[in-house]
């Protein structure tokens with residue numbers, strides 16, 4: 001019987017091509033608008049490291065101004081001072097911990113034909129690679145002893161490896177950066193977490209660094225951060241030592257903790273650390289130490305921009321308007337076919353049979369609307385690309401995936417069914433006798 | 440077969456009450472061919488609708504095939520219509536986008552027959568009405584008389600005991616009307632009970648029994664003991 005209704009639905013769409021086209025267009029437009037925004041929100045908010053996101057915690061301690069909170073009214077600063085970062089790193093109270101910051105370097109190819117070029121780099125510690133489960137083409141990260149001994153080792157990405165070594169296995173070879181010779185310990189495979197969760201203080205959708213080298217080396221080289229650096233009071237004097245020991249925050253600490261108990265213990269450790277600092281005359285604010293996992297941290301940092309939420313609201317509203325239109329169109333269609341319905345009733349169709357027939361027809365319209373909606377979504381995303389120009393972030397945001405495509409079709413069918421409910425109910429109230437009396 | 444006792448049908452609109460049928464009583468035996476005549480607006484169609492379970496009466500008793508049908512719900516009425524009653528309308532009422540085969544198929548679909556059974560029945564009745572060569576045609580490709588034959592085939596496909604025809608020849612020229620009439624007569628000869636509303640006295644006279652409706656009441660009838668008693 002379902003196939004019969006399907007056939008009737010298709011015939012009916014063909015019989016009223018204009019009305020059907022309007023319905024499909026209304027659904028497709030609504031779905032297209034909605035899915036464009038949902039798609040962006042989905043990509044923005046998607047978990048960049050799903051298999052580890054609830055064991056990785058971002059650490060905040062409140063080292064800020066006693067008179068004013070660092071963020072909002074009660075939030076601790078987004079980053080750590082050198083003093084706190086290194087103390088917490090060296091305490092090794094978590095399973096793993098990584099301290100890092102962003103800085104620029106200049107790579108000088110050994111081949112004198114090639115020009116030096118600037119790379120975005122991250123000064124970090126050994127646990128970075130296993131904690132964030134970075135993929136490697138060749139080799140791997142460095143070990144803790146390299147951190148401790150301030151060894152000149154480097155992890156480069158595929159592109160840099162391509163430029164310097166023609167894509168060969170370069171493990172053990174030398175990269176010269178700002179005059180220093182670094183030994184390659186590994187070459188990263190394509191790694192493109194979106195958003196760039198491990199450093200949300202800078203660009204949410206910024207690019208992953210091209211080069212990674214030990215934190216201990218960058219400190220020895222007196223490299224400050226190229227990312228955000230915030231100070232609630234000026235360093236005591238000029239110079240690197242004074243800056244290092246200042247209350248300026250400029251580095252990020254992530255720790256790996258498994259389960260509530262480990263988290264609890266680590267928080268207790270942070271509180272104890274804060275108390276010890278209070279004893280030294282720092283940390284004048286109330287205890288306010290925080291641990292947030294990847295998704296919590298993304299939420300707090302507002303990775304999904306508020307405007308997108310507003311846009312989503314508008315898009316849903318727009319879909320609702322499109323659906324109301326569809327209700328009207330389906331109603332018009334049903335009323336035009338009152339004779340047909342009445343005839344079928346006279347020939348023995350039950351109310352239920354009529355209901356199913358028209359619901360199936362609406363489902364078919366929804367399905368077609370869904371496919372058109374996907375096309376509209378694609379157009380919408382192209383529009384956004386046109387509006388904001390070509391960039392890696394935009395390219396990433398305007399991708400469509402299968403989940404979204406299936407969601408669009410599902411939503412379209414559901415929307416069509418919802419829109420058809422009232423008209424179809426009206427359809428099955430049409431009396432079998434209406435036909436004869438109309439004669 | 441059909442037994443109506445004191446059936447009334449009142450239509451109420453905001454301003455007027457129309458008594459389309461008043462204390463209408465009629466008995467039709469199995470296998471009869473009854474013609475119904477009467478002025479326009481006298482209640483003939485209303486009578487057919489009530490008889491065919493398309494409308495409920497306002498009061499009175501209606502027994503179809505020995506069963507009291509006044510209290511059936513919508514679903515049961517639909518089933519009875521589907522299984523026991525065939526309808527033929529003045530304006531054929533074929534579904535324009537379906538071909539002849541699929542038009543005849545409509546009541547069978549609601550009956551729940553399998554593919555083979557439906558096909559067998561459809562082909563049989565289309566042969567009976569003499570349109571075997573037009574089975575894939577659309578209604579618009581047929582003459583009026585042929586369309587009415589399709590409608591008759593559709594009414595026959597479910598092998599109903601009871602055929603209701605509301606001015607089946609009203610839209611046809613006399614030649615075509617004659618052929619439809621002959622078809623109905625042969626169907627009746629096979630045992631199907633037929634009640635036919637018509638305007639044309641010469642066609643009405645060909646029925647075995649003739650009843651006359653005026654102002655929602657049976658006014659005049661060929662002698663029939665039960666009807667006489669009801670009057």
Ligand SMILES: Nc1ncnc2c1ncn2[C@@H]1O[C@H](COP(=O)(O)OP(=O)(O)O)[C@@H](O)[C@H]1O
Pocket residue numbers: 437450451452457458459477478479480481482483484485486
């Ligand atoms: N659905 C309805 N609502 C109101 N009045 C109706 C309706 N159907 C029929 N009538 C009225 O009932 C009377 C009988 O109508 P009908 O049975 O169609 O007559 P006939 O078929 O004999 O011409 C007429 O006066 C008509 O106006």
Ligand SMILES: [Mg+2]
Pocket residue numbers: 483484485
């Ligand atoms: Mg009439």
